[in-house]
Amino acid sequence: MSKDEKATAESGRRDFLGMAIVGTAAALGVTAAVPGISFLRPDSRRVIGTASAGKVHDFQLGTGRMVLLDDRPVLIIRLPEGGFRAFLAACTHLGCIVKYSQERNRIECPCHRGVYSIEGANVSGPPPRPLETLKVEVESGEIFVRST
Amino acid sequence: MKAHHISNWFSDRLGWRALSSDVGGRLVSARNPNIYIGGVILFLFATQIASGVLLLLHYQSSAEHAFESVTRIAGEYPYGDLVRGVHFWSGQLLVGTLLFQLVLSMLRGSFTAPRELVWVSGVVITTVAAAFAFTGSVLPWTDDAYAQARVGSQMAGYVPVIGGTLLRLLRGGDEITSQTLQKVFGFHVAVLPASFTLLLVLHFYTIRSAPRVTTTPAADGEKIPMYPDFVVRMAAIIVGVLVVVVSLATFVARPIGNAADATAASPASARPTWFLLPVHALLKSAPTTLLGVDSARFIGGALTGLYLLVAALPFVDKRGGRVTTGITCGALVLAALLTIHALY
């Protein structure tokens, strides 16, 4: 080969080598990033499962009580006529903790004046969705709450 | 838009092309081991920071929750054991490489004038790395970690003059409590990394400022440009080191141990990290008193003296000749023997 051709061929090889290096390094970088990113994102646990919220006699008729189940605030209401309702107490607007109003028999959010009915439906104010309902089961005097 | 258009856009605004051609064109000696070792150290430090930040985002630094959080990191979070392993092994390799660099400099006599400050800053860097290793081993708050915290802070108390202050500083009081763990954590993730970084900058600055030492003929010889020659070589070495670290982290199982119990007797197997084993051997075998003082206090004082001697080596041995070489070799052999003694 002539000197020029040799030089061109060589520079072509050099470029290929350079690109190969960069490409492999990038691939290696990705395999390094995968553990790092997965590590920082543990699986979000959607389910409360079943958890005990206390004894029936801890809840008076016509009152609401807040309990912490699985690190989540849960509002449990014992209706004046008996029976229980349970909701995730996070307002669907921006996440403030709601409270049960005994006088008006409804659930209110103090932050931006959202109002929910006793069944959790968003009645007025900014909340876009109803409250997330949880199933309530009463077994031998103890209240069990489960996500539906 | 072509790739070099984008890079031109940035270069025009950040001026990196001028910088890179300036730095990249600089010549370094091909055979000097120091720059390769220095590169490895920098890489390991960067790995420590990366893996450390990942761990930091899940670790809880209170005595009640520390062990539990470490167990969760290793068992629950994805790749947690890998991150933990990488942090551990690259840390061990970092301390080892620094010690190797120190010994190499002692043997080659490259600490003599006008490189005294290079040497001193290097010694301090190695000390900070040892402090990293020590504080890091305390953080999981296992029974071994707790024992290390107790012994280590007690030994710190035996440093002459400043011992008492040092002990209370480390422990956050007179006794080892949750406060101690918080202090140790603060040192490990804030104080020490900042110090290490500053010292590295200082170290590089002193290297650049001081003219070459002529007693090391290997420093002369073949020169290669920084980019691409040196960068390529360094990258190859770094990939090698990375493979070693990740393989160790993947294949060597490191059980976490048991949670620390302040009311339980310290475990019989409690041992400090490997580079403190010679000291451990001395503490185990020394008689109760040496020259009229408690042996532990004596050893603490002697070690402090030895440390100051090593730090002030350029001022003690002005020529860096065979005497230092001989003493260094002797010290290494002694340290090796003591380490073996500590293990059996």
Next chain:
Amino acid sequence: MPSIRAIFLAFSATLATQLALAGPTIDAGHAAAGKSAQTVLHSAATTKKADEAPPREVSEIDTNTCATCHGSLPETKYSTPAKQFVASVHADDRIGCVGCHKGDPRDPTVRAHDREGGFTPRPNEQGIVAICGGCHSNAPFIRRFNARLRTDQGDLFPLSLHGKLATTGDPNAPTCATCHGYHDVVSVSSLLAPTNPRNVANLCARCHENPELMKKYGLPINEKAKWQRSAHARALLGGNPQSPSCTGCHGPHSATPPRATTVGRVCGQCHPDQLEAFRQSPHSKAYRRLGLSECVPCHDPHEARRSSWDINSSEFVCNRCHAKDTVQRQVAAELSQMVSTARGRLVRAKARYEALKAQGINVHGAQYSLDQLDTEQQKLSITLHSLNPSRMRVPMAAVIDAADRSEKIIAAAQQERQLRRRGYYVALALAITLLGLLVTKAVQLARQRSRSKA
């Protein structure tokens, strides 16, 4: 402003006066160490309080009076009780020697031993019961020392066989002191107490393992040996203080063996679910008809533990009564099959978990599901007592379900590990490739340089 000399003199005078006043007290202390007993008693008597009518709480100095003299006597039969008493719980509460032995503590001479003063050197069995009971059945009195102490021993003890023997004056009959000690009584919670739950079996065995003694009453001597092989002993000595030894079933003060008809009730105090299930089984009526106790035919009351449900073993529990080709034996076979399936699943799940742990994998959530599996397994064991295969189906399904869940978690962890191991090899291959490329590049650059230099 008074001079320094004056201040110094005043200070010294005050100090000297204080020393003079404190003199006799210090002197008496020194005296107690080495001077004659007479002098000690005499000086102690001058500062003594008047003895009060019961409750017999006497000042500390009185205790020292008897014990000081008796403790220094050469004969061990006098000195040992005095020395033992110092470490006892009664001495801690300042109940002195007179508390039980009466006598006149004010008298420094041997006249203190005057029997007419009520002094009782060695009370007999009924005497001991009366003395101990005098305080320990007196609730208002005992409350001042420890409100949690029971005060029904006085009522219960005479009802027991031990108590009845004591009333008849049988010298072998145990009294309070036989079990609790005479002078060295310590709290039941102390590990030194013979009545501590961990020591009770050895205590009862002192008499109940003695062949000559038990022959007189026609009692067996192998209960302690049997109990030591039981699950109760294993649990108690393994750290569960609720597990019974002798007193757990027989009662500490009302020691009477449960009757054949009432054994079940005793077991049922801690195992109510098993008892209820049993009472719904066909065995319940059958045992009553045959005059058999409720739990005993399958579980020895002293060597209490799980019976063998392994149909292939010679110890298979149903073999004890039922012949081979009977309907009952067929039911037994069906139950045995269920038990071994359930146990097999438990063993398998645990083995897989341990194998994974040995590899250094911390399987989050697996421990919890294994605990749940254990619980379901226990519920199955309880329902087994009903001897009704159709009733077993639901607990059986729960066990299988829990085992499935555990194994799923473990399998998922193993899969994850394999996936990650594969990912590692991919990364390793990439790294080695990169290394190769870099080395090639470095060589190329070196060659270029040497060529350009040439």
